Amino acid sequence: MLMGADAPGEFIRMAENTAATMLGKPEGSYEILRVHIDTQQLNVANIEVLIAPRGIATGRDHELLAAEQQILALLQREDIHMLNISAIDQARETIDFVANEVPAYGLKTFWVYPRGIKEETSTTAASALxxxxxxxxxxxxxxxxxxxxxTLTITDKHTGAIFTGLNRFVDGGDTGDLYNYCPPAQDVLVSEPLEPPKIELVSTGPVRAVLRVSGRWLLPSAVSADRTERSSRTTACQIVSDISLTPGVRRVDIHTSFDNKAKDHRLRAVFPVPYRVEDVAAEGTFEVRTRPVAAERPADVADWSEEPVNTFPQKRFVDISNGTTGLGVLNRGLPEYEILQDGPGVAPGHMAVALTLLRCVEWLSRGDLSTRRGHAGPMEHTPEAQCLGHQEFDYALVPHSGDWQAEGALVLREAQAFNIPVRAVVPLSDVSNEEHWGKLPVDRRHPREGFLSSCATLLEVEPSEIVVSAIKRSNTGKGLIVRLYNPFSHAVEASIRPGVDLARAFVANLQEEEQEQLFWSGDEGEPLHVGLRSGEIKTILFQ
Structure with a gap:
C-alpha cells in the first residue's frame, strides 16, 4: 500500500495514517517524529519509527523527508531481503552529553531541565570534534x-606520529579445537574486502564523532573434508566498524560487528606500527608484564606435547613502543594477542599487533592436530563453537609518547576507563527519601541531610596510576576492603582517602584477615599513606 507514494512527504503521511489505523485511532491523529534506519545486519534493514499523538511534540520535517528517501531507496535494493519495522508510541529523546570531571569511584549529578516541548532551538558548548x-x-x-x-590512518596531534593500515582484518583457517589453534597445512589468508568498503560519517558531535566502515569479505566456507586446506567454496560475510572520538578523551574507540557465515577459521584485527621492537608490555593479573615479541624456540621440542606458540594472554591492553612513540591496543574481553613481524599489511621494517577477535572450531578436543600430540580433553562435538551469526567486539587504540608508563600511565588509565565506562542512572523523583539515598556515599564536606550530594566519591586514591582492583564490603560485613597494586618497576607511596566515615585501617591478607593495624584515624578527611613496592599487592581493611 505504501509503495504508491510519489510526492515528497506523501510516504510519511501514508505511514502516519497506517499507524493511527493500527492503533484504532482516526487518520491524521498521529504523526511521525523520528525515523532511525539501521542496515548493519546483512540483507536486513531495521527501521524504528517514533510516533506520538499529533500536536504534543515537534518533528523535524527535513529529517523526515531524508528518512523517506532512504526508505524508498531501500525498497529498490536487491540486497535488502527484509524490512523490520518497529513503531514506538511515545515521545522520547536520547540525550547525549560529555560528563566532565566525574570523580573516580564516585558520582556527579547532572540536571536536565525541560525547555518547552515544542521548542526546537538549542545551545551547545563548543566542541573539539x-x-x-x-x-x-x-x-x-x-x-x-x-x-x-x-583501514585506518591515525595521526597523533600530540607527538606528530602517524600510524597507517590500522584495523585490517585478517582471516585464516583453523583446524584446531577449543584448547589449541591449528592452521591447516595449506592455509589461505583473506586480508582484503571483496570490494571497496562503504565509508559513512555517522556523527560529527558535539558529543561524539563517528565514522562507519562497512565491507563484505569473501571467506572460505569451511575446511576441506581431509582438513588439510580451506574449502574452495566461499561465503560473503559483512564486517562493520564504528570508529568514534570523544572530546577530551585520548582514545580511539572501535566497535566492530561481524556476520559470521563461515566455519573453521580465525579472525584477527591487525594494527601495524612503523618500527621494530624486541619486547612489548601487556597487562596481566596484578601486573604489567614485559614479554619478547616472539618466544625463543628451543633447539629440540621433540618431547614437547605442544608446539611453542607466539600468541600470548593479556587482560586489558598490550602496548608496543620503541621508547619514543607507542601504540596501546586496548580490548574488552579479547584476551589473546600476537606480535607479527611479517604478513598482510606489515611492511618491511615494521611490526604489528594482531588481536584475536574470533576462533571458530567444531570440537572440544581432537587428536589429529599438527600443533599438539594427542587429545587435550574428551572428543566432544561442539558445533556452537563455530560462532555462527552476529558477533560484536569492542577495542580501542591509544597512540602516545614514550612507553605505557609515560604521561601518568596513560595507556593503563585509558584501558581502565574503556573497560569500566561511566554508568548513567536516573534517580527517583523523591530526593528526600532517606531510605533510598542514605545508602549512597555522601560528600562529608558539604552534607545536605536528605539529599544526594551533587558530587561524591567512595574512595580517592593518589597517584592515579595505582590500580585499585577491588572495593567491597568485607566478608564479615563489618568493614570496607580496598585492594590495590603497584604496576610499576619502582616503589610508590599511595594516598587513600575513603569517602565514608571510617576510623581504623588494617593491612590484611588476601583472605581479609587482619595482619597489622595502621596509624590512621580518618579525622577531618585525613588520607592513609601506604608504601607499595614494585609489583606489590596490598589489601587494606577499613572499619
Missing amino acids: SGEQQHIENEWYRVEASAEDG
Whole structure:
C-alpha cells in the first residue's frame, strides 16, 4: 500500500495514517517524529519509527523527508531481503552529553531541565570534534579511513606520529579445537574486502564523532573434508566498524560487528606500527608484564606435547613502543594477542599487533592436530563453537609518547576507563527519601541531610596510576576492603582517602584477615599513606 507514494512527504503521511489505523485511532491523529534506519545486519534493514499523538511534540520535517528517501531507496535494493519495522508510541529523546570531571569511584549529578516541548532551538558548548566524509578528529587525534580497503590512518596531534593500515582484518583457517589453534597445512589468508568498503560519517558531535566502515569479505566456507586446506567454496560475510572520538578523551574507540557465515577459521584485527621492537608490555593479573615479541624456540621440542606458540594472554591492553612513540591496543574481553613481524599489511621494517577477535572450531578436543600430540580433553562435538551469526567486539587504540608508563600511565588509565565506562542512572523523583539515598556515599564536606550530594566519591586514591582492583564490603560485613597494586618497576607511596566515615585501617591478607593495624584515624578527611613496592599487592581493611 505504501509503495504508491510519489510526492515528497506523501510516504510519511501514508505511514502516519497506517499507524493511527493500527492503533484504532482516526487518520491524521498521529504523526511521525523520528525515523532511525539501521542496515548493519546483512540483507536486513531495521527501521524504528517514533510516533506520538499529533500536536504534543515537534518533528523535524527535513529529517523526515531524508528518512523517506532512504526508505524508498531501500525498497529498490536487491540486497535488502527484509524490512523490520518497529513503531514506538511515545515521545522520547536520547540525550547525549560529555560528563566532565566525574570523580573516580564516585558520582556527579547532572540536571536536565525541560525547555518547552515544542521548542526546537538549542545551545551547545563548543566542541573539539570535526569530520568529513572519510575522516574525524578531536583535539588529540585525526582518524581517516582508506577508500580502498577501509583501514585506518591515525595521526597523533600530540607527538606528530602517524600510524597507517590500522584495523585490517585478517582471516585464516583453523583446524584446531577449543584448547589449541591449528592452521591447516595449506592455509589461505583473506586480508582484503571483496570490494571497496562503504565509508559513512555517522556523527560529527558535539558529543561524539563517528565514522562507519562497512565491507563484505569473501571467506572460505569451511575446511576441506581431509582438513588439510580451506574449502574452495566461499561465503560473503559483512564486517562493520564504528570508529568514534570523544572530546577530551585520548582514545580511539572501535566497535566492530561481524556476520559470521563461515566455519573453521580465525579472525584477527591487525594494527601495524612503523618500527621494530624486541619486547612489548601487556597487562596481566596484578601486573604489567614485559614479554619478547616472539618466544625463543628451543633447539629440540621433540618431547614437547605442544608446539611453542607466539600468541600470548593479556587482560586489558598490550602496548608496543620503541621508547619514543607507542601504540596501546586496548580490548574488552579479547584476551589473546600476537606480535607479527611479517604478513598482510606489515611492511618491511615494521611490526604489528594482531588481536584475536574470533576462533571458530567444531570440537572440544581432537587428536589429529599438527600443533599438539594427542587429545587435550574428551572428543566432544561442539558445533556452537563455530560462532555462527552476529558477533560484536569492542577495542580501542591509544597512540602516545614514550612507553605505557609515560604521561601518568596513560595507556593503563585509558584501558581502565574503556573497560569500566561511566554508568548513567536516573534517580527517583523523591530526593528526600532517606531510605533510598542514605545508602549512597555522601560528600562529608558539604552534607545536605536528605539529599544526594551533587558530587561524591567512595574512595580517592593518589597517584592515579595505582590500580585499585577491588572495593567491597568485607566478608564479615563489618568493614570496607580496598585492594590495590603497584604496576610499576619502582616503589610508590599511595594516598587513600575513603569517602565514608571510617576510623581504623588494617593491612590484611588476601583472605581479609587482619595482619597489622595502621596509624590512621580518618579525622577531618585525613588520607592513609601506604608504601607499595614494585609489583606489590596490598589489601587494606577499613572499619
